[in-house]
Amino acid sequence: MNRSVKRKYSINVLDTLQLIFAGKISRSDLNKFIEFSCQIAHQYVLTERDKLVYRLRDSSIDTFDIAVRAISPIFLVNKQGEFSSLKKSFYNWLPKIEGENDAHFFLNKIIQKKTKQLIGDLYKESNPFFNKTLDSVYYYIALCKLKKLTIRGQIYITKTRFDRTKCSLISRDEFQSIPLSCFIDDKMMFEKLFKQLKKKNYSPAIPLYQLAWRLVEIKSELFEQPVSEEANFLSKQVVDEILDLGLRNTLVKLEESYLKKKKISLKEFQVYSSALKDITDDLKFSGTKRMLYEYLKPYFKNLTVSKFNERYRNTFEYLDKSYRKEIAKLYKI
Structure with a gap:
């Protein structure tokens, strides 16, 4: 799909869907749809952009690419050239779609669902330690009876609601400069952070995702459940060893399940291996990951998103998930 396209179409959704299901739609009209x-x-992705930037730690996120990837499954065709998944969703929709407004609602809902699913997958891919830490942060927010408040597109942890139009929010650099001592006691951490905000004349609002990343960065296990009396730190050396061992186990699986069974070529095996090593390096040194497509692109000349989705995505997603499972399993030991 041409990302330079800026045209806005006036589409009769119901008529177009019926033409698609009848196999009578022209290629031009299908492309417009x-x-x-x-x-x-x-x-929808644009409304989530700030959250994506914070959680993926990547200010150059390609929102258009995410949108294309999100809707791709909706328009998959079967061997007969039919849009079977879209057709099934349409005719199984309740209440029954009878008019144009119903059809618009249906289309928006299935697109929103697919987009949410993809964004959720991106979050899971970004960093296994981050997701584990974020879940624990949510637990302690509930335990301490704090609130989550969205301010200017960002989620903050607050004690009470306040006037969001007159607040003074702490900057990213200022938050990073808060002393490490404020983060090493889970029972007092929020209170210490609120005191730091007050001391710096900022509104009592702790940036949720930045807090989670800060905890990941210091390799802390202090948010583990159940909580121990003493804070235990997971050293960078241990984290690196976990990542390396998880990588080795995944490469063994790649060789045994794919290469030896001739599901992939030797070149593809080498490319997947190199890409998984690149993921490991990113997790070690930057604490985050790029999109999966970006890991294969350097190894396949002229690789497009559509070709990646068609030929490599399923296998590489499986390998990536296997790698994350290995990391999670080793992390619990």
Whole structure:
């Protein structure tokens, strides 16, 4: 899909869907409908952009690419060339779709669902330690009876609600400069952070995702459940060993399940191996990951997103998930 396309189409969704299901739609009209659907997905991704930047730690996120990837499963065709998944969703939809408003609602909902699923997958891919830490932060927010408040597109932890139009929020650099001592006692951490905010004349709002990343960065296990009396730190050396062992186990699985069974070529085995090593390096040195497509792109000349989705995505996603499972398993030992 051409990312330079800025046209906005006026689409009769119900008529278009019926033409698609009847196999009577022209290629031109189908492309317009797909672009129209992509625009819907893109608008949703844009509303999530700030959250994506914080959680993926990547200010250069390609929102258009995410939108394209999100709607791709909707328009998959079977061997007969039918849009079977879309058709099944349409005719199983309740209440029954009878008019244009119903059809618009249906299309928006399935696009929103697919976009949410993809964004959720991106979060899970980004860093296994981050997701584990974030879950624990949520636990302690509930335990301490704190609130989550969205301010200017970001989620903050607060004691009470306040006037968001007049607040003074701590900057990223200022938050990073807060002393490590404020983070090493889970029972007092929030109180210490609120005191730091007050001391610096900022509103009592702790940036949720930045807090989680800060905890990941210091390799802390202090948010583990159950909570121990003393804070235990997971050293960088131990984390690196976990990542390396998880990588080795995944490469063995790649060789045994794919190469030896001739499901992939030797070149593909080498590319997947190199890409998994690149993921490991990113987790070691930056604490985050890029999109999976970006890991294969350097090894396949002229690799496009559509070709990645068609030929390599399923295998590489499986390998990536296997790698994360290995890390999680070793992390619990």
